[in-house]
Amino acid sequence: MAIDEKREGLLLCGLVLLAALLWYVIFGMPDFGNFWVKISISAASLAILSLLVMGGEREKSFEFKMRYLWLGIGSALLLYLLFAVGDWVMKSLFPELAPHEIASVYGRKEGTSPWVIAALLLLVTGPSEEIFWRGFLQRLLTRKVGPMTGLVLATVIYAGVHIWTLNLSLILAAFTAGLVWGWIYLTERSLVPVIISHSIWSATIFVFLPLQ
Numbered sequence: 001m002a003i004d005e006k007r008e009g010l011l012l013c014g015l016v017l018l019a020a021l022l023w024y025v026i027f028g029m030p031d032f033g034n035f036w037v038k039i040s041i042s043a044a045s046l047a048i049l050s051l052l053v054m055g056g057e058r059e060k061s062f063e064f065k066m067r068y069l070w071l072g073i074g075s076a077l078l079l080y081l082l083f084a085v086g087d088w089v090m091k092s093l094f095p096e097l098a099p100h101e102i103a104s105v106y107g108r109k110e111g112t113s114p115w116v117i118a119a120l121l122l123l124v125t126g127p128s129e130e131i132f133w134r135g136f137l138q139r140l141l142t143r144k145v146g147p148m149t150g151l152v153l154a155t156v157i158y159a160g161v162h163i164w165t166l167n168l169s170l171i172l173a174a175f176t177a178g179l180v181w182g183w184i185y186l187t188e189r190s191l192v193p194v195i196i197s198h199s200i201w202s203a204t205i206f207v208f209l210p211l212q
Helices: 005-028 034-055 059-062 066-093 098-109 115-144 147-165 166-190 191-208
Strands: none
Touching: 005 034, 005 115, 005 147, 034 059, 034 115, 059 115, 059 191, 066 166, 066 191, 098 166, 098 191, 115 147, 115 166, 115 191, 147 166, 166 191
């Protein structure tokens, strides 16, 4: 289902507001439902809506090239190393605040099997978030305001919806990772490398090799 130019702006605003609302339910209402169920359903719903309106862009967005595999894995590794350094810097600069913020992020693992979390990060939330944030939001913003402005705006919005966490470390993490994935998407015009990168990075930093 392709959309015309006149409806793009309204659709863009509507889905961004929906994403902000969903992220509020995910992070701002911790007592309402299971965190992993909420984020999986929310991300998947946004991805499905994005795919429905992408029209002819869908096939091009999922074109696979072997170098995308290595780009995805390599960027995930570099992001992990960058966050390891960032973790050390934050704990050094804010010795009282940073450890508490980071512990609150990893505290979301409690009560759910790490294998279930890893599967959701690899197969649901990672791919779904990239389809929406880069494949829908950044693509439309780039078309409307230009490549670099679109990249920056999409990254700011992506980080901005994490404000409901009230966690500076997590907001900065979202901005940093979003900027990297946004740049890869901007240069490659494919969702494949960013889906691989996001999925591997999130599962690694949260389950396989946590920084705590």
